[in-house]
Amino acid sequence: MTIIEKILARHAGKKTVKPGDIVDVEIDVRIARDFGGPNVVKNLVENGLEIDDPSKTFFTFDTNPTGSDQKYAANQHFCRQFAREKGIKVFDINVGIGTHTAIEEGLAIPGATLVSTDSHANIVGAVCAFGQGMGDQDIAAVWATGKAWFKVPPSAKLILKGERPKGITAKDIVLNLLHHFGANGLLGLAVEVQGEEVERLTLDERITIASMATEMGAIILLFEPNDEVMAYCEKRSGKKIEKITADPDAQYDQVFELDLSTFVPMVSRPGHPDDSVDITKIGKVKIDSAFIGSCTNGRIEDLRIAASILKGRKVAPGVVLKIVPSTDEVWQQMMEESLLKIFKEAGALVGNAGCAGCAAGQIGQNGPGEITISTGNRNFAGKQGKGEVYLASPAVVTASAISGYITTPDQLPERPVTFDELQATVFSYQAKGKPQIQKREAPTVVEGKVWIIEKDNIDTDMIFHNRYLTITQIEEMGQYTFDNLQGWEDFAQKAEKGDIIFTGKNFGAGSSRQQAVDCFKALGVQAILAESFGAIYERNAINAAMPVLTYDPQIIKQLDLKQRDKVRINFETGEIENLSNGKKAHINPFSDVQMAIYKRGGLLNKA
Template sequence: MTLIEKILANHSKESVVKPGDIVDIEIDIRAARDFGGANVVKNIQEHNLKIADPKKTYFTFDCNPTGSDQKYAVNQQICRLFARDNGVKVFDINIGIGTHVLLEQGLAYSGITAVTTDSHANILGAVGAFGQGMGDKDIAAAIHNGKIWFKVPKTVKINLNGKRPEGIYAKDIVLGLLNQFGANSLLGYSVEIYGEEVDHLTLDERITISSMATEMGCIIILFTPNEAIMEYSEYRSGKKLDVVRADFDAEYDQVFEIDFEKFVPRVSLPGEPHNTVPVRKAKGVKIDSAFIGSCTNGRMEDFRIAAGILKGKKVAPGVVFKIVPATDEIWNECLKEGIINIFKEAGAMVSNAGCAGCAAGQVGQNGVGEVTISTGNRNFPGKQGKGKVYLASPATVAASAIAGCIVPHDEIPELPVTFGTGKAKQKEVGAMVHSGAELRDKPKRIEGRVWYIPIDNIDTDMIFHNRYLSITEMKEMGQYTFDNLEGYEEFARKAMPGDIVITHKNFGSGSSRQQAVDCFKALGIQAIVAESYGAIYERNAINAAFPIVTCNVISKLNLTDGDTVRLNLETGEITNISKNISVQGERFSEVQLEIYQNGGLF
């Protein structure tokens, strides 16, 4: 078996599992964050659920750790009160990003399973653990049952061959992989990475790479722990641990041989993490702000790299430089080593530990027209604010902050680029709660008017923006559907109950938010048909009894807006009635049909 198959088998009743199997797996860590936690609590309370094991249940407050947003503060307090009543551990606003805290606390290590409301829970693949972001229904069910259903994914193996080039950081590695594989060619796969140089990757470097599995569409990127990482895990957990490895004769769906020596420092261009270019191609782009932090690059090694570049230098005039450590332990180590002082003397702002910009957190958002270079994992439109965001390594970000424009980390100019007056041209490079039971014996054939949206990679921020995440009543969600998808801002006003949305690849990528499903239900949308879905989105839709159908030959339907389409959920047949064209999609699985007829996971 592959590594993920080994882990899932070890946590199920099966001695062997294979891709496509749907199994109940025991979950070692069941956690909820501040933005999803209140909805998890409401699900538990509304359905009178018990907690299977409070000692394996956690809340992590990392999205808005300052409580600066009143709605976040309310949600955090809902979780605190529930935790006090039920003996549940809270990693509160002074601790840091939940997934990192699970590693620091020795809770996550080789071979364990964890689910949280964080779509980057797959960061735990850095230590060879199974981490999965899920919606609040899933988390509530996992807290209640101690286990959850999961479909065993196919696995691909990536071999990085050759020597690691000098000056290539972990972020450059994962941006290089994104450049090669895009946002959806590995959609739904588990990925294992191997190679002589890979064996020497540190924990912090593996975290950076595993964290961006979500942006590649993967279920998870898994590394087999080396000796140093096992020593770290044993020290943190206080117990002797065994390494879980893939079998030597494991069967992989595909194996990719990649020349490591061809990797170069890269940046992601605004709007798409996978649209990357060598840093030199973006050299000279004037920036307004810079950011180092997030679950991808808020580690100790990242700040040592940045401090080495910033020491004795100043941030360019007019540039705002924001720095946010991933955990309070890292913050304190930065203080102890004098790194905070280097940052402050350079002119940077250092905030308390947490997620920051990409979660609409304490710092890091940008404004309309603002250009930011960031170590975050996402730069979807609106994700880190209303401006443009380039993604890069901490070294490139620190160098660019000094230069006042994007530069390679080893090409900082003697004098910074400053802002001129007037309109000088800038260089550019190309939580919901359901009330009451729904009807059973739902129709297995659905007919409706089509909204045809021929776009790949529509992420959850485009569907339901993170500024609305504090909304917990489904009836309020519909009005915000697609208001961050260019060209479809009027969708919610024009859509009619009974409509069907048909789109292309990787629909619903990105965040784990349940609202991105429930907003369609609030509008009365009957179903969504897509070529493929983000893994978390697919689960959220199935668990909410919202019909989603997968079809990889949508183009053959010859669709235009307003066509009438019929879906057969049992057989997978899709018919464009207006043009008398039929194609075959995927039929509902037994699990999907059961949950659909049941009116939801509960």
């Protein structure tokens, strides 16, 4: 078996598993954050469910560790009260990013399983653990039962050959991978990363690369632990750990080989992490702000790189540099090594440990027209504010903050570029009306008019923006559906109850937010058909009894399907008919698990 197959088999109590098997997996570490956590509790209470094992159950308050937003503060307090009653440990606002904390605390170790309301829970692949981001219903079910159903993913092998060029950081490596694979080149795969240079990667570097598996559509990037990682995990957990490796005769769906020696410093242009290019090809882009942090690059090695470049220098006039360590432990190291003094003397703002701007709850947001260069893992439109966000390594971000424009450390100018003039952009937001939710039955054959949205990689920020994440009532969600998807901002006003959506590849990429599913339920959308779905999104939809199905792109031509045609779909057989012209075709029907969950109205509903 491959690594992922071994982990899932052991936790499912089976000798072997193979791709496509659906198994119930015991979860070792069960996390809800301050975003998603209140809905997890709400699901448990409303369904009369108790906690399976409090010792394996945790809250992590990392999206807004300052409690600066009133709704976040209320949600955190709500979760603390529940935790006190149930004996659940809270890694509170002073601790840092939950997935990093799980590694530091020895909870996520080689061969373990972890789930979280964080879509980057697969970051624990850095220590060869299996992690998955999930929606609030999924997490509630895991908290109540200790298990989650998983479809065993196909495995792939990614071999990085050759030597790493001087100056190429872990962030550069993963941006090169994004350039090669795009947003869905590894869709649905559990990828084992191998190579001589890979064996030498530090834990911090592995975390950086593993953290962007989601941005390539992968289920997880897994690193076989080297001696350094094994020693670290054994020390942190206090356990003797068995090293987990793939069998010599393991079967892989695909094998990729890339030459590491050809990798160059990269920058992702605004809008899409996979729109990454050689930094020399973007020119001297003037920046307003710079950010170092996030679960991708908030480690001590990242901060050491930044400090080595900043020492004795100043941030360019008019540019704001924001630095947020990933955990409190990294914060302590930063102070002990006098990095904080360097940052403050250079003019940087240093925040308390957490997710920062990526979660819209702390340091790192930008305003309309603002150009930011960031070490984060996402730069979707609107993800970190109304400005534009470039992604790069800590070295490039630091050099850019000093120079006033995007550049590398070896190209620092004698004097920074300054602003000739400043322009302020003011925007306003007007809330839309609230739709009413109508309860409906669970028919296996449905009819409805279609919306054809011919776009790939529609991410969850386009579907349901993170500025609405504090909304917990489904009936309030529909009005915000697609209001961050260019060309479809008025979808909620045009949609009719019973509509059916056709769209492209990797629908629902990005965050684990359940609202990106529930907003369609609020509007009365009957089904979503896509060429493929983001892995977390598909789970969330199935568990919420929201019909999602996959189809071959030729189907639209076969049906001669046009905007607002009426179709009939059979979820059991996959038969689809365009009622406007009588043409028929077949799509992929529901699986047995999906049908069972759908018929009972959702994962948490009693059979």
